Amino acid sequence: MVLEETKIMNDETVDLTPLDEVLEAFRDERGAIIPILQRTQEIYGYVPAEAIQHISKHTGNSVAQLYGVATFYSQFYLERRGRHIVSICDGTACHVKGAPRLVTTLEEQLGIKAGETTPDYRVTVEVVYCLGSCALAPMAVIDGQVVGRLVPDKVSKLVRELE
Numbered sequence: 001m002v003l004e005e006t007k008i009m010n011d012e013t014v015d016l017t018p019l020d021e022v023l024e025a026f027r028d029e030r031g032a033i034i035p036i037l038q039r040t041q042e043i044y045g046y047v048p049a050e051a052i053q054h055i056s057k058h059t060g061n062s063v064a065q066l067y068g069v070a071t072f073y074s075q076f077y078l079e080r081r082g083r084h085i086v087s088i089c090d091g092t093a094c095h096v097k098g099a100p101r102l103v104t105t106l107e108e109q110l111g112i113k114a115g116e117t118t119p120d121y122r123v124t125v126e127v128v129y130c131l132g133s134c135a136l137a138p139m140a141v142i143d144g145q146v147v148g149r150l151v152p153d154k155v156s157k158l159v160r161e162l163e
């Protein structure tokens with residue numbers, strides 16, 4: 001998934017206009033915190049602090065309640081992520097077939113550690129554990145696409161080609 005960059009301005013101000021449409025859609029459903037947070041994350045790629053404040057103001061749920069939900073479910077991200085998400089599998093099958101070398105390659109190439117995002121928000125690299133495609137080990141998911149039987153040069157090239 002490539003994010004719609006327009007929702008986060010270059011100076012990192014969050015444009016809350018699209019969120020108003022979501023809040024309007026859920027206006028009569030006070031308990032709809034999860035779907036509102038899901039839509040928020042679809043818009044911005046994460047759940048910005050500004051959005052939490054805005055949702056709180058319009059739904060009557062406290063900021064603490066909203067953070068409580070957002071931090072309870074691992075599907076929500078509270079930090080801005082990259083336009084491209086590279087998830088390297090380091091489950092057992094992928095690990096023994098060289099996943100750690102893939103991770104190290106990307107860390108060196110991008111100058112970040114696994115779990116981090118490049119300063120220009122181009123790429124986030126994360127390590128995940130068994131995505132159910134062990135026959136393709138070592139594998140990764142790049143922007144939602146499964147890529148199997150990776151070697152360092154290949155993953156490096158694929159990531160370099162991400163715009």
Ligand code: FES
Pocket residue numbers: 089090091092093094095129130131132133134135137139
């Ligand atoms: S261990 Fe990587 S897909 Fe199963």
